[in-house]
Amino acid sequence: MSGYTAQFKVWRGDVQGGGLEDFKVEVNEGEVVLDIIHRIQATQAPDLAVRWNCKAGKCGSCSAEINGRPRLLCMTRMSVFTPEETITVTPLRAFPVVRDLVTDVGFNYTKAREVPAFVPPEKLAAGEYRMMQEDVDRSQEFRKCIECFLCQDTCHVVRDHEENKTAFAGPRFLMRVAELDMHPLDAAAEAGLDRKQTAQDEHGLGYCNITKCCTEVCPEGIKITDNALIPLKERAVDRKYDPLVWLGSKIRRRSS
Amino acid sequence: MMRTSLDQGTSDVSDQQGGVRTRTRAAIDAPHLRTDRWWLAPAATAAGLLAFIVYSTWRAFANADYYAAPYVSPFYSPCLAENCDAMRAGPNWDLFGGWWGISPAIIILIFPLGFRLTCYYYRKAYYRGFWASPPACAVAEPHKKYTGETRFPLVLQNIHRYFFYAAIVVAGILTYDTVLAFRDEHYEWGHMGLGTLVFLVNIVLIWAYTISCHSCRHIVGGKLKHFSRHPVRYRMWQWVGKLNARHMLLAWASLVSVALADFYVYLVASGAFDDPRLF
Incomplete structure (x- = not known):
């Protein structure tokens, strides 16, 4: 042409x-x-x-x-x-x-700071971290994020409702929570931080109604909804809405 | 360069409202500037779902023409009331007794209905198609407030996995019905008709849709932190993940197939069509 x-x-x-x-x-x-x-x-x-x-x-x-x-x-x-x-x-x-x-995309940096960072495992020093590839595959998909914030921009929860910006972290940072919760060496739970619980209580996961616009606009092709947000919702259900899982966790305490 | 008086896109900040018209954002009056046919997908989704709702409501309340040996409509299986048609070796179980006066389909349909209503794909479909929340990506929604799935009743979407467990049982019973379809109208085994093929396609799609569910993906392996310690569950998670990528397609295919299977039984049971026997 x-x-x-x-x-x-x-x-x-x-x-x-x-x-x-x-x-x-x-x-x-x-x-x-x-x-x-x-x-x-x-x-x-x-x-x-x-x-x-x-x-x-x-x-x-x-x-x-x-x-x-x-x-x-x-x-x-x-x-x-x-x-x-x-x-x-x-x-x-x-x-x-x-x-x-x-x-001004400062909203995103505020939300980034609200997500507690990776918690290093206690008995391992820097350089001693060993992880199997299949254990990090999921997190690595999310690490492709270039932080263009197109997903944050298109998400109707904050795009159409300015008042929700306080309560809702947005898809990019809920994906960050999912990434850390799936990280094989993140020791947040041992340190008393339950990321499954805080995803819902502090980062507003319940606001997401999984309409997949974040996935549609992602220039890196990350399946944000299917691979991060929905799995994180299911993990939050384990903690908050599933009495059988709750009961199982009380009877048998074992890291999976 | 030309500065225009703009038909869309210009406004005085003082008269702006919320959402994309919030005072600090770029002053653009139009709720969206999309030029493609963004309305087509939600409109088609709403039309498709409405068509199924109308059809299934008629059939569920009809309480007639749902059994023609050896076929039983998936809408009426299992049949759990005394007023069910007699089905030889079929999925009858008089659990509700004689007091149940309306169609027995209502008893069982609540489970597949709940499964699909709380399904992560259908949620997207009806939030967009019926509730316009949002109607399409980057198209402003009409609602002034939004709390998503944080409050009653939408917080109940979180019980999806329990409907998934029920859907497994229902799919198992429909599998049994498909096996029974290998009889003829005299209950002799080793026969097959066009209806058997319809049932076979339907049950394969029902299972594929059920297994591809996001809750299933979580339960079989997604909840694990270390796949390397659970190689069998990891493999299962990968298989379910492959199906899960086609969850939308399977949701629609199984919705159509279950309606077609029911309609086939209706045609045969009402005498409008004779089931062609293959052998």
Whole structure:
């Protein structure tokens, strides 16, 4: 496909207000939306604010919404749009806007700090950790996360209900809780921290109604809902809603 | 570059409400800016589920045309009241006696209904399709408040695993019914009709859907911290995981197959169709 001129609408403004601005801009073969935003910045709007870094889908910086869908600007090829299509680019709509396409994602760092870190096992020194591959497979899937926060942005629990931000950690950090709870060497339970219980009581797991939007938008293809959130819900059920499991845990105490 | 007066996307921050229109967020009036047919999936889901609800309600309350030897409708199996049709060696058990006056299907359907109602896939389907919570990803939901599954009644979704246990029993009984379908209308063994094939397909899909359940995945191995210490359960967890990846597909396939199996029995029992015998 040779070059053509595309119609873009880009949101510009700040917390005081703003709106969509129209741009006509050149598009060449092989380009991604971030290339076009850079071209607008270089040729028409030098003060257009956009956060970006690696241009390779690995830093998670250039998260935005393209035609209303949360996506990475650098991983969205222009070839998925027709030349006649008007492409709308806005900042993430779940977070406070700073300027133009840049939002304040501080909410996520607050939530990250609320998740207690890995608890090292008592009798092992650094360098002595040994784990079987099958025991770390699950956690390793979650470690692919690039923290683009698209899942946090699309989750309706906080996107549509600002008031839930206090109680709900969001899919990314519930996945972190799941990762630690599945970690073969995490000694949180021995230290008196029950991650299954706190997932529900302190990180708001019950708010999740498993509608899978987090999985749909994940640029790393992590099965957040099926592999992290639902297993974590089942683990919370073990602790809070299943009398048989509770009874079994009282009769027989054995690490699994 | 052109600055436009915008048909969508501009607003004064002072008149904004909650959600995506919260004062600190990018000032955009439109509840969403999606340009694809995002409404198609929830609309199709709602239509499909509604069709099944209407059909199954009619059949469950009909209390007729559910047995044509050797086939018994999956909606009426096991039949646990005195007013059930006589089924030779069939899944009859007069547990509820004569006081049960309405359709005996109601007694047993509560279990598969509860299993599907609390199923993690169907939850997504009806939260999106019926409750618009959310209607689609990044499309604003219409509700002012949201507490998810933290309160009654939705906190009851957490009993899904108990419905899973019941679903295993029901699937076992439907397997028994499928074995009985290898008789002819005179109860002679070693025969097969088109209905036997319908029952076979149905029971395979019922088992695949039941086993692919997220609670099953947790129970067989997902709850473990160290797979390496439980190699058999690890292998089972992997198998269930492969099925679990197709849980949505199996949910729909088994929903359709159970309705078709019931409809087949209805056609044969009502005399509208003769079961072709294969041998």
